[in-house]
Amino acid sequence: MKSSPTIALVGNPNAGKSSLFNQLTGLRQKTGNFPGVTMDKKSGTWPIDAQHTATVIDLPGVYSIYPKSLDEQIVTDILANPAHPDYPDVSVVVVDASNLHRNLLLFTQVADLGVPTVLALNMLDVAQQQSKVVNSVRLAMSLGVPVVRINARTGEGTDLLKKAVLGQMQEPVLPGKLFFDPVDDVPDLISDTKTQYKLTNNYLALQYIIQHDGFSFLNTPQRKVLDEIIEKHKFSEPTFQAGETITRYKRIAAIVTEVVSDQRPVNEPTWSQKLDRVLLHPVWGYAIFGFVLLLIFQAIFAWAQPFMDAIDSGVAWLNSQLKESLPAGPLTDLLTDGILAGLGGILVFIPQIAFLFLLIALLEESGYMSRVMVIMDRIMRKFGLNGRSVVPLISGVACAVPAIMATRSIGTRRDRLITILVTPLMSCSARLPIYTILIALVVPSQRVLGVFNLQGLALMGLYLLGLVSALLAAYVLKILLRTKERGYFIMELPTFKLPRWNHVGLTVWESVRSFVWEAGRVILAISIVLWVVASYGPGNDMDEAEARVKQQNPTAASDDLQDRIASERLEASYAGNFGHFIEPVIRPLGYDWKIGIALLSSFAAREVFVGTMSTIYSIGSGADEEGVTIRERLRQERNPETGGAMYTPALAWSLLIFYVFAMMCMSTLAATQRETKSWKWPAVQLVYMMALAYVTAFATYQLLK
Structure with missing residues (x-):
């Protein structure tokens, strides 16, 4: 036995793999009571x-080893390739x-691939609620193979x-024959394939x-040889695969009948099913979802x-x-007007970020x-999106980068590309400080x-505008x-469960920590x-501006004079x-040169806008006022015209x-390039979103001014 064996957790979406992973490794991996959370393989020690x-x-959750999307391909690539570094011992x-x-x-x-396997029987409490009893020994x-009852x-x-x-690592126990x-x-087809690639497992040869x-582990010449074998034997892949699935389910049905006793009255719905009659209703479902959004x-x-005011x-x-x-000087000004003012502009929004992620986690x-995904699928299809696009779009409310990565679960290339291009229009948490x-x-x-x-209501309207x-x-x-x-959308609805408060708390903590750490580093540098x-400034321009103010306002009060000097120097x-x-470019939108500086700096990350405004207005007028918050500074700012x-x-x-429409996040553009493997689509994303932002902001200002 290897000194460091590899154990792979495999299972259907929402079967509890990630929760078990956390129990075994102690790692803080986020889990959720909806399919599609684990979008890539995660590893830890046990x-x-x-x-x-x-x-x-x-490994990502899959219903079958026949992949329908990029994330599912990870599972097959590992389990079908004994030479893979992550190929499991069990x-x-x-x-x-x-x-x-x-x-x-x-x-x-x-099991048919020949991997030593243990069956972990999870969610027995849910089965018990449904009056089902599973005989694990008989199973x-x-x-x-060994069967273990777990929670x-x-x-x-x-x-x-x-x-x-x-x-199983010491003395592997395998089923007596293939299922x-x-x-x-x-x-003949299997024999030729096994001979050509020196395989010993019939089912692996079929794969x-x-x-x-x-x-990914086969090169082009090897694939051409397999195409020749298929042509030689006139093999029909779809027909054979459908027959395989039917055969497997027949045997599974016999096993389930033998090991599961269902004590429920015939056709009696579970309490989850009763709730779903309302939550998935074509009218009440949307009404309830709208009410939930309003509450959030x-x-x-x-x-x-109250927490924001305190911070x-x-x-x-x-x-x-x-x-x-502190003694007056450049270092004190840098600390107070630069670093602290910039960071303060983002720290104040921690309570709102925390509440947003708390409610989403619940x-x-x-x-x-x-x-929500099921009822939104009805709408998505009218606009040409796959139902699985709901997961990235909802994830985009937190951050567009992992949301774009989540598009790997979408099977068709067009649907995946469209979802990637429109996901940044969903208002992410980085926009929340600007909105509020x-x-x-x-x-x-x-x-x-x-x-x-x-x-x-205004905040909800902005989020809905992003969705529309x-x-x-x-x-x-x-x-x-x-x-x-x-495109297609297949998803199993999990049963309703009470939230695990440790997971909820962990989600909020990780989200807030990530927001503050990621935004804080950028804001500190900027x-x-x-x-x-x-x-x-260039040359003596700033000194000349100060002298000019003093000359033009010889009788001004001290505080007023200092404000004017600070403004002119800036x-x-x-x-x-x-x-x-x-x-001149942004003036038609109603913006002045100060806002222009903030717009440019926020190309690194949207949330930098507020930190930049905090720094600008701390350096500019009002800098000597004690206890003045950024909101008060913005409210006190005067239009010089x-x-x-x-x-x-x-x-x-x-x-x-x-900011609803603007693509001002370099990380999102990098994620788009990584997922599409081309700079063409990030360029398209940048151009169409910035054009949309400029035109709509222009129209808004001209209509309301």
């Missing part, structure tokens, strides 16, 4: 005994005990699983025949506001205290998110009907990218650069010069609409 520590690999097939009939299909295929005898959510049964895995032996139907075009966005404003005031207080206690954990600070400036915090907060624009863009792309490929270019700086350079408020409803809504 101490089996004092001498051996195994590497555990959590595969643990995790099955849902409440639905053995479907889950055992994958098990029989993995082990019928299958010819992946609580860790129950993992010690028995460890013993079973250790036994489906292709040599019974096509003996070489059927899946050779998708196997109301909660983001109502619940998070905002705390950062402003700390800034003023540092200015009073929907995932409970199982409701799967119902601008909405707070122009939308009154008052209630409608005594329940709904106007600011929450994504659907319309998909419809246009469907027309432009014509193809004969047909804040330092921005402070430098805003504090220094305008004469390198940052001010560049802002004035791009101002009109003398009125700079952030009018027309300007604020123009900015809001601009």
